[in-house]
Amino acid sequence: VLHLASETPAAWVTRIWPDFDEVLLDHAHCEMKAASTAIGLVFRLGEHRVVVDALSALAQEEMDHFRQVLAVLDARGVPFRRQRASDYARRLREGTHQSGRAGVLDTLLCCALIEARSCERMKLLSQHLPDAELRSFYGELLASEARHFTVYQGLAAEIFSEDAARDRLAALAEHEAQVLATAEPEPRMHA
Ligand SMILES: [Fe+2]
Numbered sequence: 776v777l778h779l780a781s782e783t784p785a786a787w788v789t790r791i792w793p794d795f796d797e798v799l800l801d802h803a804h805c806e807m808k809a810a811s812t813a814i815g816l817v818f819r820l821g822e823h824r825v826v827v828d829a830l831s832a833l834a835q836e837e838m839d840h841f842r843q844v845l846a847v848l849d850a851r852g853v854p855f856r857r858q859r860a861s862d863y864a865r866r867l868r869e870g871t872h873q874s875g876r877a878g879v880l881d882t883l884l885c886c887a888l889i890e891a892r893s894c895e896r897m898k899l900l901s902q903h904l905p906d907a908e909l910r911s912f913y914g915e916l917l918a919s920e921a922r923h924f925t926v927y928q929g930l931a932a933e934i935f936s937e938d939a940a941r942d943r944l945a946a947l948a949e950h951e952a953q954v955l956a957t958a959e960p961e962p963r964m965h966a
């Protein structure tokens with residue numbers, strides 16, 4: 776799905792379900808991080824009008840998602856609080872270019888892959904969670920994350936080239952799959 780180089784088994788949902796409040800809290804943080812990353816890129820790539828338009832809209836959507844997840848936490852009586860993030864995003868960025876033009880390409884494509892993985896996992900949640908309300912909640916969210924993947928991939932292709940974006944995405948997808956395959960099994964969206 777969505778250019779990912781590995782597939783999460785449905786058993787992931789069974790594994791995280793006992794700690795689902797922790798996963799929801801992580802999910803809330805992920806949405807806020809997604810918004811913050813998009814805003815950071817609007818600052819960094821402000822000379823590209825396509826980036827400014829696409830990512831300011833995307834950031835707003837991620838903040839909407841954040842507020843929706845907050846409402847779910849509230850309904851479950853789970854206070855929003857700080858939480859240690861999984862190593863996923865940090866390890867994903869390790870071994871990729873951080874600066875210069877290569878850094879811009881890798882940043883956009885890492886964002887694309889994070890969106891793709893979120894979408895894949897939300898799809899599993901929408902299919903296999905034991906709670907019907909949560910299943911439909913994730914069913915509604917996953918379409919946006921699929922679109923966000925396309926936004927980031929499209930920006931990479933537009934600023935660089937279709938070929939450059941495609942080749943680099945394939946390489947980074949292998950790296951992303953490796954990061955997840957060696958991640959600690961903890962109750963997080965990307966673990
Ligand atoms: Fe989101």
Ligand SMILES: [Fe+2]
Nearest residue numbers: 809890920923
């Ligand atoms: Fe997203």
